[in-house]
Amino acid sequence: MKEDIFVLKGKRLAELQEFCASLGLEPYRAKQIYQGIYKNRYSSLEQFTTFSKEVREKLKANASFPEIQLGRELISKDGTRKFTFEVEPGKEVETVWIPSGDGDRKTICISSQVGCTLNCAFCATGLLEYKGNLQTWQILDQILQVEKIVQDRATNIVFMGMGEPMHNYFSVLKAAHILNDKDGFCLGAKRITISTAGVTTGINRFIENKEPFNFAISLNHPNPNARSSVMDVNDKHPLEKLLETARRFTQELDRMITFEYVMIPDVNMGRENAERLVKIARSVNKCKINVIPLNTDFTKWRRPTEEEVGEFVSYLRAKSGVPILNRRSPGRDINGACGMLALKGTRNEKIVQT
Structure with a gap:
């Protein structure tokens, strides 16, 4: 071009x-x-x-009037569909269509970078080579192309695919505003969620600009001394500073913030970590916690059992005083669940899991 x-x-x-x-x-x-x-x-x-x-x-x-190009599509037995798009020659991203069981909620999980600037230990995207930020049109075209393929329109958009949105802040927020515009995609601000691994500079800019969109932070460990072993972003943006910024968000914007928490047995679960997480929830006050079982299997860590998840979630619900949601793992069988986007598969194929 x-x-x-x-x-x-x-x-x-x-x-x-x-x-x-x-x-x-x-x-x-x-x-x-x-x-x-x-x-x-x-x-x-x-x-x-x-x-x-x-x-x-x-x-x-x-x-x-460019378009990103479909490379492959995988369809899960639960209805989730994962698409690989070539945004430029040699540069691919993945995008996921996630319908709810009742069909009322249709979410598209979109990417903001080719690869990722971070290296979270549980996330397959971090194993890929970082090849740059997506332009605003490439971010939005993921939605346009997915909707055309599935012949339906999304009710919700989440910036939780490949990449760290706060490291592509201006293109991401520009896309979000076009999504929200009544003459654009006409999606309500509460139907658009932007996520970060904890880049406090981006969160502070978001607060200062009084952005109206939902906001999520991938927490993943409540111990300031141990979080870096799970998320390298903690070295530059330590947990104490991150929580201070989260409290600023809820106080100045008077809105709830979401903490995403990937559950990893013997790493960030157990009673001690549950107690720490409860203290964080109480200190932030206006928050909710989405827990997600570990999905990837390339580490030495294992996925929690249903019993372990149940015990952990029950304690949080009983003690935290904030909403706790188990997001589970839609699309796990096609490597489309949280932390699994790593461009696995063969180009130009369509696979349906049965």
């Missing part, structure tokens, strides 16, 4: 207005383009039938 060609996708309305003005097009054309891409989900300039042939030709000569 030529660098001087304007990419229509991933742009906010003001950017499209400036571009249309540079081509001598009427100002209302920008809103038509904006709504056509995001609200109507047009996939080519030919679908803009309200445009004259002359206008379409002018846009084709000066702008591009």
Whole structure:
């Protein structure tokens, strides 16, 4: 793609207005383009039938309408579907479609980086080579392509796929605002969740900008001296500072924050760690905790048993005073569950698990 060609996708309305003005097009054309891409989900300039042939030709000569390319699709026995997309030659990401059992909630888990800048010990993505941040249009196109394939629209978007969203802050937040815009994807702010492994600089920027979106922190160990063994981000953004920032979030924005907690037996479970987690929950106050059984199997660690999960969750529910949700592991059989996105499989294949 030529660098001087304007990419229509991933742009906010003001950017499209400036571009249309540079081509001598009427100002209302920008809103038509904006709504056509995001609200109507047009996939080519030919679908803009309200445009004259002359206008379409002018846009084709000066702008591009790119798409990320589907490499493979895996379908879980629970209905979860995982897609691998090539965003640029030699650069792939994974995106997951997660329908709820009753069909009311349809979540797309999207990626923000090719690989990841971090190396969480339980996460398969951290084993991949980091190849760069995604552009805003590449983030949004994951949603557009998945919806086209499944022939349905998402009710919820979570930035919990490959990569650390706070290390691609501006592209991620720009995408989130387009998702939220009534003339864009028109998703409520509470239906958009941005997650971080604990990059406090990004969280503070999020607070200062008073961003309206749901926010989640991958906690994964309540002991400040042991968290680095699970998450290397703790070396630069230690747990004490992270919790201080989380409390600032709930106080200044007056909103609940979510802690994600991957349960690993003999590492971060047991009564001592449960007690520490309870203290954290009480100190933050406006929070909820999503617990997730360890999914990956490339480490020396093992997945907790149902009994271990039940005991851990029961203690948290009895003592913490905050909502505790067991997210379980949708898509685990296709390596689509939390921590499992690692580009496994063969290109151009479609596999259905039975």
